[in-house]
Amino acid sequence: MKYFCSIFLLLLVVVGCSNSENRMMLTGEVKGLKKGTLLLQKFEDTLLISVDSVEIDGDPVFQMESEIDSPEMYYLYLRLKNGTLLDERIPFFAEPGEIDIQTSLKRFGNDVRVSGSINQEKLQEYKALMDRYSNKHLELIEQAFEARQNKQDSLAGALTDRQNRILASKYLATVNFALNHKEYELAPYLMLSEVYDANIKYLDTVYSVLEPEIKNSKYGRELADYIEARKKSQ
DSSP states (O other): OHHHHHHHHHHHHHHHHHHHHTEEEEEEEEETOOEEEEEEEEEETTEEEEEEEEEEESOOEEEEEEEOSSOEEEEEEEEETTSOBOSOOEEEEEOSEEEEEEEESTTTTTSOEEESOHHHHHHHHHHHHHHHHHHHHHHHHHHHHHHHHTTOHHHHHHHHHHHHHHHHHHHHHHHHHHHHTTTSTHHHHHHHHTSTTSOHHHHHHHHHHSOHHHHTSHHHHHHHHHHHHHHHHO
16 A cells, blocks of 8 residues: 555656646736736637736736746736726746746836746847847838938939848848757747748748757747748749
């Protein structure tokens, strides 16, 4: 009897350890929030589903959790006490382990600090890189608009050409970023979310260099399926 009890306890320990390895513990604070409901959501196929929620009643500190088979994008929503769901949401790269989100009620979707996720850290690096291209693109749009207002059509045309080159450079920068971060789930995610309409050779190139465990991740498998579908449609 003692033998079987020992085996049973051992199985419980193994199962518990296995679950903890794939569990995300999300903590954080929404400064200024007195009452409301925080919703932790993700996409299941094409549907946005809730995986956990927590009621805030006086204390803006929260804790939630979720089983994560493979790192992927999650979203934190806030429903106010009157039932209104804020338009802003906090997207973040969820992965097993402890992740912390710090934000405020006043700037819920903008004033955000996420820590504990290496993929999120790399995503922030990517966004900082893309901001340079976006800022330059906006400058060229303004300059082209002014040129047209002043009847400087040739200058406006030249500025439009520069805009197109900026966009092309942005695509190539995304591909290069993915290639240089092939050991992270972020790499296939960027190819699917940012440059899905790029030349198929770029998608193929990135997929071919992904680490084996990344190819077997959620976004790695989705990228493989997407590439196959694109090839069949050509």
